[in-house]
Each structure stands twice: as structure tokens, then as C-alpha cells.
Amino acid sequence: MAESCMSCSGTGKEDCIFCFGRGKRNCTFCFGTGQDNGEACTFCFGRGKRNCTFCFGSGEEDCSTCNGTGTDPFSNDWDDW
Numbered sequence: 001m002a003e004s005c006m007s008c009s010g011t012g013k014e015d016c017i018f019c020f021g022r023g024k025r026n027c028t029f030c031f032g033t034g035q036d037n038g039e040a041c042t043f044c045f046g047r048g049k050r051n052c053t054f055c056f057g058s059g060e061e062d063c064s065t066c067n068g069t070g071t072d073p074f075s076n077d078w079d080d081w
């Protein structure tokens with residue numbers, strides 16, 4: 001049996017570092033104001049927020065330590081040999 005990954009507690013997921021797990025980021029075009037020269041920003045439709053493009057709005061990424069498997073990549077089962 002492989003150990004659970006320490007980084008993600010075996011979930012295989014970790015908070016997206018770009019949106020801090022929120023899944024949304026401030027629109028970089030209007031700096032989160034939702035306004036563009038007095039009109040609704042066309043990039044975020046006036047919301048001021050956009051789905052994070054790195055995690056596609058989920059707020060999660062595959063754990064970089066275990067590549068999303070949830071198991072500790074450093075604990076190999078040597079009995080297989």
C-alpha cells in the first residue's frame with residue numbers, strides 16, 4: 001500500500017496558487033472594478049472577476065507532489081521487486 005500524499009492529505013488536489021483556491025481572480029483588464037471608462041468591462045462583463053484560467057474556476061489543481069494521485073510518490077512498495 002502506498003502512503004497518502006503529505007501535501008494534499010491524499011486528496012490529490014491542492015488549492016490553486018493563482019487564485020488561492022477561490023476559483024476567481026480579479027479581472028486584469030479593469031483591475032477588478034468591472035468598469036472600463038465608465039462602461040461595463042467587456043472582458044469580465046462588468047463583474048470585475050473572471051474564472052481563474054489556471055484551474056478553470058474550480059479553485060483546485062492537481063497536487064504537484066503526487067500529480068493528482070493522492071499517494072506519496074516517495075513511498076514505493078518495494079515488495080513488488
Ligand SMILES: [Zn+2]
Nearest residue numbers: 027030041044
Ligand atoms: Zn474586467
Ligand SMILES: [Zn+2]
Nearest residue numbers: 016019052055
Ligand atoms: Zn485558480
Ligand SMILES: [Zn+2]
Nearest residue numbers: 005008063066
Ligand atoms: Zn498530493
